Amino acid sequence: MKHLISIDQLGRNGIERILDRAASFGSVASREVQKVPALRGRLVVNLFYESSTRTTSSFELAAKRLSADVISIRSSGSSVDKGESLKDTITTLDAYEPAAIVVRHPRAGAADLVARWTRAAVINAGDGAHAHPTQALLDVHTLRQRFGELDGLRIWIVGDIAHSRVARSTAAAFGLMGASVTLCGPPTLLPPGIGAALGCRVVTNLADLGEADVVYALRMQHERMQGGDVPSLNEYAALYGITADRLVANQVVMHPGPVNRGVELAGDVVDSAHSLIGEQVAAGVAVRMAVLYELLAGVEKDDRVREAATA
């Protein structure tokens, strides 16, 4: 596997292979020297066309823990501001001979395009409403650490399904791992056919939330909404917000972050014993190390030259 564009590429075996490694990568942080030399002398470029705190910082840290060199580029303050096209930016960066390019972009399909324009391995860190495979991997990792396996686990994904790449990737990954997934949200935020496409049940209210083992709340992406999707955030919170009194004992709550407290999740739920949000963040670095290792450790630097010669 050269690139990681969407979770479907991996299948259950691929997910398990990467996450089994992630478990041992996690312990690197507890050493006196918090890095291993596995990717020494390789360059990883983070290219972010959307704001992000945890994805960009965890990819940067993951690359550094593997001793790779890292440059991180954000669209604001770069030549993207001056009108440079994505293709020209990639061509420029490719001249630095990176081993991997981690890309986040507001348009679905951007990572796939980048993969055609560079010889580097491309990791999709979120493209529009399409996919966010490393988020899906860290979500599965978090649940495996809590429950062992996901087989038979009942997982509800609640909220803004329409604008969420997390919903697509994470629901697909949970399904591949044997969980039964329910998508829940207001009808205006549930694209037609999404249940069939992802193999999930679709519901429009929280009446049966008590059956869930895991409640995965999605962020209300007001920056992506055209207006009119929901009457107001308050009304959304009243009907779909996950509050302490809607939860039953032993249910765990997840969220990809950043949380709108009081909208999709009540503030006291975020800080309660139900919450696995801290575990999700902690899993991010180890899982991204495992992804970089999976894509780069088997590749000789010379492959780039050879591929270029045969192209």
Place this chain on the structure above:
Amino acid sequence: MEPTQPETVVLDNERMSRALIRVAHEIVEQQPDSELALVGIHTRGAILAARLQPMVAEISGSQVHLGDVDISLYRDDLGSRGASPVVHSTHLDFDVEGKTVVVVDDVLFTGRTVRAAIDAIFDFGRPRSIRLAVLCDRGHRELPIRPDHVGKNIPTAPGDRVNVQLVETDGVDAVTVRRGDGEAHDR
């Protein structure tokens, strides 16, 4: 497809056990002036270290730490061999600072694995000294590394395969050599 090469048994169950007892005595004889720690290299070195630890502890009458390292992330040949299918965790649950660390492996060949293990151990702290104990030394070093304690010296050609089997992983204790099937393996 693979031609059947004759396999020679160079260590059987009984001789392996005697070799390990001798290595345990040797480790104690070079009585260190600091605490001992045995650190095995995954997978079979870790098993051998776990076997040696109680022997060394009993002979020396003092505490002996036990750990293991996975050197997948420290290899100098990641590109040519590809990603390891499994990266084991490294367990060094004691402070290596100031300890006498004995690295334990099953076969010493090029020395590259041992170099990687030494690098890994230094990422956990600064030991007082590092020594090397191996079940078999098959020669053909590519680095200036020598073992301090050897269970059995096995003269080989570079293309020979030395196969170590242990009860814990393979159901039997035996070391066999198969003559020259070409490719050189260092473990």
